[in-house]
Amino acid sequence: MIHKQNKADTLFLKAGEGREYNCGNMKAVFKADENETANQYSISEWWLAPQTPGPGAHQHEDHDEVFYGIEGVTSILVGNNWLSLEKGDFLRIPAKTIHDFENRTNEKAGVLNFFIPGGFEKNMPAIVKWFEENG
Template identity: 75%
Template sequence: MKEKDEPIVLKTNEGRTYKMGTMTAVFKADEDETSNKYSISEWWLEPNSEGPGAHQHEENDEIFYGIEGTTSILVGVKWIDIEKGAFLRIPAKTIHDFANRTDEKCGVLNFFIPGGFERNMPSIVKWFEENENE
């Protein structure tokens, strides 16, 4: 882990990786490295797969930026397709989800503001492991 005042440099495919069935998260920076200001992660979905399920964050805004393929993102009651290069901000307290409705792998870069989401990752991974055959 880097100190808060040091640059963070990661090469392609580097970061803390969490596999959850057909979904993979790769955390690039988190609350420990950013003084809890934000966390940044990549979220990857295999073709024709679901994301985490509809949820909301009480105190956190999220930003999604398309990095590969087309990711369908639920915002409130509307699904929006985010292609490579597209930007989406989801305010706190907004129901959201994401999915891959295509035959190609897709990925988004996620900014979680303020940080802290990464502390949930071990329990999320465990839930997916325990429920993968359902």
């Protein structure tokens, strides 16, 4: 997807703004990706309703992921261990590491996600479709 801004432009979004992708009880809001970052990274918020499972355990062959807690508590699987990511907590997951995330609490949870290098956003239409068909 080509966006109006490119890497040379200042990009300013107010709270709640961005490209939304609804995945059942999970919502992604992409803030910057593709031509906006020259595919060097993508940045998105992931919001999970209470008691919401995540995408399932997976790994990325060539991409690191960074998670930063912005609301509530998100449980994140890293390898064989589950961590509790709270507001203000930071986590980097290197490429080739099995991981997952979910909300095991009765409160809404949110994380800011950095995907390095970029390109993950290209998967979002297929992910949304999967949740529509299987969610």
